[in-house]
Amino acid sequence: MNFGLSVVNDGNYVQIDSEQPRLCALYNGTYQASGSSTAYVTFPSAITTPEPPCIFIRNTPDRPDDLYTGMTISGGPGNWTGFVLTTINIDYRPYGKWFAAVFASITKADYGLRMWDANSSVIFDSGATPVLFTKASSSWSFQGKVQINPIANGYYWRNSLTAALLADEYFMINPFSRGLLTPTHINWTPIGVRFNYSQSCLQVFGVTALGAWSNMGMPGAVFARLPGT
Amino acid sequence: MTYGVRTWSANGVLEMDTDSYTYQVLHNALYNLAVTPVVTVSIPGFDPANCTAVVLPTVAAANQYCSSALPYMTVSPGVVQVRNKNPAETDWFSTSIQFRLLVMRFKN
Numbered sequence: 001m002n003f004g005l006s007v008v009n010d011g012n013y014v015q016i017d018s019e020q021p022r023l024c025a026l027y028n029g030t031y032q033a034s035g036s037s038t039a040y041v042t043f044p045s046a047i048t049t050p051e052p053p054c055i056f057i058r059n060t061p062d063r064p065d066d067l068y069t070g071m072t073i074s075g076g077p078g079n080w081t082g083f084v085l086t087t088i089n090i091d092y093r094p095y096g097k098w099f100a101a102v103f104a105s106i107t108k109a110d111y112g113l114r115m116w117d118a119n120s121s122v123i124f125d126s127g128a129t130p131v132l133f134t135k136a137s138s139s140w141s142f143q144g145k146v147q148i149n150p151i152a153n154g155y156y157w158r159n160s161l162t163a164a165l166l167a168d169e170y171f172m173i174n175p176f177s178r179g180l181l182t183p184t185h186i187n188w189t190p191i192g193v194r195f196n197y198s199q200s201c202l203q204v205f206g207v208t209a210l211g212a213w214s215n216m217g218m219p220g221a222v223f224a225r226l227p228g229t
Numbered sequence: 230m231t232y233g234v235r236t237w238s239a240n241g242v243l244e245m246d247t248d249s250y251t252y253q254v255l256h257n258a259l260y261n262l263a264v265t266p267v268v269t270v271s272i273p274g275f276d277p278a279n280c281t282a283v284v285l286p287t288v289a290a291a292n293q294y295c296s297s298a299l300p301y302m303t304v305s306p307g308v309v310q311v312r313n314k315n316p317a318e319t320d321w322f323s324t325s326i327q328f329r330l331l332v333m334r335f336k337n
Contacts, residue, residue: 181301220284
């Protein structure tokens, strides 16, 4: 490492350096749809990274049944302006909290610590808090199949990590932001994801008339805190 | 805290404390399943009990076909693998998305 600061904690984790930029939370807020199953969020300023930001959400416990089927980031490379959350049923109303994080930082704070890399890009700023990952799991179990309507079935899986979601804790929705592969068919299987507050776990539903594999692989369920939000 | 760093905000709130932020990025790279249908990454020290991997799509979905779908990812000690097809798929139906693979250790 030629630039920056290398920090190692008691557990020997290298935590900040210029070689492995980390996820920093740039903006946060709430989302709420009123008359439809779609919620639109606009960032206070465009996020200028080449790659889309990571979006973390906390679906409200007040609407525990809502399943999120889509998360589309608005804008394009260098100009990400917001995102759109869609739920899988017209009666659902997406409602909750969010934050957006990127592998970069911006200058926001008047107090604290700011660092630059060899190319003069800001890699750390106290005002853009590094994301505090709290827990994660790649282990899933198939829970079964339910009939949704005369045509479609819901296939559902739960993450094996069972733990309550703290008031300022979120899950990353990017790994669940589009459909699953469908057995021997060109269409993807739309999925719905939510934090299930009664079972205290992340849950994924695949809704399809075409069948599904009970083994959907091991997508990462990643939780993070944004303290005080 | 014996080792590490803490930062406080302008109003005195402790914002970052390396004691409470115990993760380390082990691997962080871009891949394209249209070019490499099966991505196998060797990550020394990767233990599914305290590490995780996420697929972050970097290009918007073009449609709702398999070509834009999420890939099939598995993790095992020392290895993360992302496949363009479910291993049970015998036909051609597969995804060809571009993504960032982020792998991290998140607890001791």
